Every structure is written in C-alpha cells, then in structure tokens.
C-alpha cells in the first residue's frame with residue numbers, strides 16, 4: 001500500500017518526468033501597447049530555461065499568462081497535451097505549474113504555516129472532516145506536514161521550520177516562497193527574479209538551492225532573472241525578449257554572443273554581469 005492509498009499524499013503528486021511546457025504564438029495587448037507579440041518558447045522536460053530581456057520586455061506578462069493571471073489575446077499555453085490557456089490560476093497550479101513572485105508574499109506566521117498553505121491545495125479531506133479533526137483528516141494533515149518539512153529541508157530551511165517568518169533573513173524568506181511553491185508538487189516551476197534584492201552570498205546559495213531542487217524533484221524551471229551571471233550558471237537554454245518579441249534563443253553561450261542581444265544590451269557585452 002502506498003502513501004496515497006493510506007490516505008496521505010504521495011511523495012510527488014505527479015509521478016514521472018515533467019511534460020514539456022509550450023508557449024505558442026502568445027500575444028497580449030494592453031490598450032494599444034503590445035506587451036507580448038507572438039512569443040513562442042518551449043521549456044524542455046527537466047531543464048532550466050531562462051527568460052531575459054530589458055525592463056518592459058514582457059517577462060512578467062509572460063509569467064502572468066502562464067499562471068492564469070492574464071488572458072492572452074492570441075496563442076496557447078500547453079503543458080504536455082493539456083491546454084492551460086483559459087484556466088483559472090488554481091487549476092493551472094493543480095495541473096503542475098507553480099510560481100513564485102518578484103515581491104515577497106509570505107504571511108506573518110511560521111515557516112510551517114506558510115508551507116501548509118501550499119499543501120492545502122492538495123488536501124483531500126473535506127472541510128467537515130478537518131474541522132471535526134477526524135482520524136483520516138489528522139492522518140492526512142500529518143503526512144502533508146511531513147512532506148512540507150522534507151521540502152523545507154531541501155531548500156535549507158529545515159532548522160527554521162517552526163520559526164516565525166518575520167525572524168528570518170531576507171534570503172530565507174525568499175526561500176520560504178520557493179518551498180511554498182514546491183509544496184504544490186509542481187512539474188514546472190516558474191521563478192520570478194529569485195535573487196532580486198539578495199547579496200552575493202545569498203545569490204550563490206539560492207543558485208545552489210535551485211540546482212538541488214531541480215535534481216532532487218526532477219522538475220523543469222522557467223526562470224526570469226536580471227542577474228546574468230546567475231542565468232549563465234543555471235540555465236540550459238535562454239530566450240531573450242525585447243519589446244515583447246523574441247530576440248534570440250539558444251544556450252547561454254550562444255545568446256551571450258548573439259549580435260542582436262549585444263545590440264539590445266549595448267554597454268554590457270562581454271561582462272556577462274547584470275545585463276538584463
């Protein structure tokens with residue numbers, strides 16, 4: 001009997017390798033401004049794909065389309081064979097696409113409480129069973145808490161599991177966000193500027209954590225990040241957006257040498273640092 005048959009959550013909500021995430025010809029317009037103009041990209045299973053570009057290039061809009069916060073005017077988002085384009089955010093999350101946000105959105109309680117919010121979406125016990133604290137609901141709660149603790153340990157938050165979030169460093173609070181997204185057992189993780197506001201040591205630590213998470217959980221990652229050194233270290237593939245259009249695509253090395261990218265980032269060429 002596995003954990004799921006016993007009434008608890010399985011170690012991973014979605015067994016097997018992640019399906020490819022395909023963005024096909026997506027266009028988004030805001031009152032005359034075209035934020036995304038026929039953008040296509042594929043996040044291959046198990047890879048880290050970085051989406052970079054200058055301010056206003058359309059990166060956040062792309063994440064908002066992927067996570068269901070913004071409906072595209074045209075185009076499609078597919079996770080394997082499933083069309084996510086018109087689904088509500090909670091449905092998209094349940095199908096295996098979880099995201100973090102640029103700004104911290106942790107609540108004022110403990111790390112454990114924040115992570116259990118993520119597990120809540122996977123909970124199978126009904127409201128009444130939970131409120132009455134029936135044995136089946138308590139068992140499920142315990143199993144979810146165990147998994148939340150495992151994921152906290154994976155991102156280096158194990159010793160802080162029962163600590164109030166307010167007592168943590170900025171870097172640790174960003175990792176609470178990451179662990180909460182992992183609590184949804186995603187197949188594809190969308191990371192929106194995971195090292196923004198961090199110092200050099202915290203940036204390096206977060207890069208290690210992302211690598212470890214990808215390897216341990218076998219998921220794919222789509223990363224928006226301005227720190228080009230981090231992008232170059234972490235990404236298998238890079239897509240560059242400029243004014244809502246795809247400007248270049250390739251390995252970090254190919255993109256770094258791409259003449260159009262050098263033109264868009266004039267002044268930053270060759271340094272590989274903070275060019276986005």
Ligand SMILES: Nc1ncnc2c1ncn2[C@@H]1O[C@H](COP(=O)(O)OP(=O)(O)OP(=O)(O)O)[C@@H](O)[C@H]1O
Nearest residue numbers: 030033034035053054055056057058059060061062
């Ligand atoms: N809700 C909105 N209403 C109107 N215009 C918007 C809206 N959201 C984004 N835009 C515009 O769409 C364009 C793309 O913005 P977006 O935030 O996606 O860029 P970005 O690449 O994420 O930029 P940054 O790196 O600064 O976060 C910009 O010109 C922006 O002003």
